[in-house]
Amino acid sequence: MANYTTVNDLKADALFRAGEDATGGSTYDTKVVEYLNAVQLGLLMGGPFGPSDEKGTTLPVVDWLWARKRPPGVFNTKAQITTGTVSATKGSTTITFSSGPTASVANYHIRINSLSPVMRITTHTGGQTNATLETEWTEDDQTSVTYKLFCIEYSLASDFLRLVGQFNIPSDPYKIDVVDLDAMEDRYPLTMIAAGTPNMAAFIGPATIRLNKWTEDVLRVEYNYIYTPDDLATGGTPVLLRHHRRILAVGAACLIAFDKSDSKAQSLLLEMQAIMRGMMQEHAHQAHRAAAGFGSIKARQDQLTYSDGPLRTESGLVIG
Secondary structure, three states: OOOOOOHHHHHHHHHHHOOOOOOOOOOOOOHHHHHHHHHHHHHHHOEEOOOOOOOOOEEOOOOOHHHEOOOOEEEEOOOOEOOOOEEEOOOOOEEEEOOOOOOOOOOOEEEEOOOOOEEEEEEOOOOOOEEEEOOOOOOOOEEEEOEEEEOOEEEOOOOEEEEEEEEEOOOOOOEEEEOOHHHHHHHOOHHHOOEOOOOEEEEEEOOEEEEOOEOOOOOEEEEEEEEOOOOOOOOOOOOOOHHHOHHHHHHHHHHHHHHOOOOHHHHHHHHHHHHHHHHHHHHHHHHHHOOOOOOOOOOOHHHOOHHHOOOEOOOOOEOO
């Protein structure tokens, strides 16, 4: 119990702190593991927690280093497809390729004969020449015309919780900014979308993004993210750093005490908040030490000599 290493250690400590039998005889013997998971989720997500005080009890959202996925997430964009021709009939949802795409292109978008409509393909089987559009084709019949078939929507990792920073790509502009979907559609409406290196993305679901441009070739995209760890279970080990794991036991004990209307719930909550402040202080210290300017000596501008060159702003403009 004193080692705070395994889930079993934390479970026993939480029961003991809540005044419960830690040897298997407590009615909370199973529930306590759920509470350990509730505390872990609270650390990841922030938000309300347990008994409320006069100011309200909330946990801040912190992008803990221990909760960042390693290695980072990565996906490859899909190269555009322009092989052969396509035919579309006004009023029909079926289009026909002269050469069926090898893999399924369901959820791809298509622009036919450089016309304005950009439509989603809802169903397609790899190798087949027929595909189904999301709605009927509204333009005039198109027979054996050129097309561009492309993918602009991508799913992120299955354990994705939230993004940390921007998406990284190996070519200029090297970063893909993440913006609100409305803001991106204002600048890059779907009817005007074009090929190129994407420089903007927006979330269209909890773990799905849309890019503002499609790629002609495959492009590697890497991203740092906070992940959802597996649920804690007896016999397991939390991903939380060992010297901070006590917060799980204290938080679980707090929830048990709150369930029982035990007066120690508030003192346990205060203890948990104190541990949380220590965790945040350590996190801020690590982030500060990792900053690019940490440990460097920066002379005051009035102490620079001519040999140091002209004074400049961070962007390189000469001052004075």
